[in-house]
Amino acid sequence: MIYGSAFDGCGYSNDASNWKNGALYIDGWLIDTSDELPAEYTIEAGTRGIAVGAFARSSVTKVTVPDSVTALNGAFAYCTTITEAILPQTLSYIGSAAFSDCTQLQTIIIPDSVTSIGYWAFVGCTSLQEIIIPAGVTRIGSPKKYDYAASGGGFDAENPPKSVIFKDPKGWYIDETSISEEELSDPAKAAEYIGYMLIKK
Secondary structure (H helix, E strand, C coil): CCEEHHHHCCHHHHCCCHCCCCCEEEECCEECCCCCCEEEECCCCCEEEEEEECCCCCCCCEEECCCCCECCCHHHHEEEEEEEEEEECCEEEEECCCCCCCCCCCECCCCCCCCCCCCCCCCCCCCCCCEEEEECCCCCCCCCCCCCCCCCCECCCCCCCEEEEECCCEEEEEEEEEECHHCCCCCCHHHHHHCCCCCEE
């Protein structure tokens, strides 16, 4: 995992010639962005990864992620202007805090290729109205890490999306307690569970 802030103040980051349209890349990684980034931005093809907090300093509203990216860890954390993210069908893991505190995020389709959604991946996404969980996802969240955390869920327990659709609502558990298929087939009821750590067995 790479943190974009790790390069703050270094010679490479300070050299304006290394920035392309408000984005800084190093060895196939998108490291940082600035307020010069276009409002709608497509990450360069071939990009291997996106640093934690890479978009926090931008004013981007829509981002398209290329097929070369297979995991996201904190990539869009604290990007309070983003409203839409287009993710590739090659993505397998939406990691911890991937979209945390993206308060304006309204539209995101989780690709069918995703198998795991990490801790606090969508916490603070208070404008997200609907989410569809692909059939291949087997874990949402992870064990509780911090005393102040309400749960180890991948979504906001206090402000979950109003509608949560599980493509496969069978076999889900909170700890060792099973959740009925009937409950998770109801988008409004499923929203009540989405803030907790869920495991599919």
